[in-house]
Amino acid sequence: MNTFRAARFALRAKPTASFLGRRTYADAAGPSDKIRLSLTMPHQAIFKGTDVVQVNIPAETGDMGVLANHVPSVEQLRPGLVEIIEEAGSTRQYFVSGGFAVVQPNSQLSVNAVEAYTLDEFSIEAARAQLAESQKIASGQGSEADIAEAKIEVEVLESLIAALK
Amino acid sequence: MLASSWKAAGFTYNKYLQIAARAIRKSLKEEARLKAEKRGPLELKYVKWENGKQGEPQNLPK
Numbered sequence: 047m048n049t050f051r052a053a054r055f056a057l058r059a060k061p062t063a064s065f066l067g068r069r070t071y072a073d074a075a076g077p078s079d080k081i082r083l084s085l086t087m088p089h090q091a092i093f094k095g096t097d098v099v100q101v102n103i104p105a106e107t108g109d110m111g112v113l114a115n116h117v118p119s120v121e122q123l124r125p126g127l128v129e130i131i132e133e134a135g136s137t138r139q140y141f142v143s144g145g146f147a148v149v150q151p152n153s154q155l156s157v158n159a160v161e162a163y164t165l166d167e168f169s170i171e172a173a174r175a176q177l178a179e180s181q182k183i184a185s186g187q188g189s190e191a192d193i194a195e196a197k198i199e200v201e202v203l204e205s206l207i208a209a210l211k
Numbered sequence: 212m213l214a215s216s217w218k219a220a221g222f223t224y225n226k227y228l229q230i231a232a233r234a235i236r237k238s239l240k241e242e243a244r245l246k247a248e249k250r251g252p253l254e255l256k257y258v259k260w261e262n263g264k265q266g267e268p269q270n271l272p273k
Contacts, residue, residue: 088250089250125231143231143232144227144231160228160229163235167239167240167243168238168239169238169239172239176237194217194219194220195220195222197217198216198217198231199230199231202230202231203234203238
């Protein structure tokens with residue numbers, strides 16, 4: 047159990063050379079140094095079983111980098127940037143609205159979100175205008191539900207604006 | 212943190228996701244936004260049939 051904990055802890059940190067060589071779980075599927083990524087939304091699949099090198103996800107418990115042979119886990123996502131490092135070494139970034147990431151034992155990673163867009167599809171002015179409005183509602187005299195709704199929006203938009211800068 | 216505020220307000224996780232997704236759609240550039248906002252609104256109605264007669268259509272609470 048102790049070694050499992052240590053491995054999990056190590057994998058949570060940003061990747062280092064030392065654990066690239068480590069085998070923790072299944073060795074079977076796909077090329078052993080790649081992770082098979084599916085990035086899907088209800089209306090579209092951006093990645094569908096594509097082999098990539100590394101995926102960084104904004105989990106509720108903290109940002110984590112997922113490489114091949116990661117310990118299986120289920121992570122709830124915060125609104126934030128999913129970063130995908132592809133085989134050619136290029137990086138792709140998507141801002142997701144929140145959802146779940148499931149790391150399966152055979153180096154498969156499924157990231158499910160309601161909305162995911164590349165950063166160039168956002169308008170920072172629109173985000174800022176919305177943020178100002180939501181902040182006003184959040185600190186206003188509205189009903190508890192309205193305030194809670196505005197607080198969620200503030201959190202999402204602050205994260206988005208930080209990513210766009 | 213965030214989790215406590217939406218849970219405290221009695222929101223379901225689905226409701227929370229829906230609000231977060233809506234905020235993202237509204238922040239998109241014009242062209243992408245118009246396409247995306249079409250999938251935002253969702254409505255469900257149900258009707259109960261009794262003794263072969265249709266009852267009043269009801270909105271499913273969000």
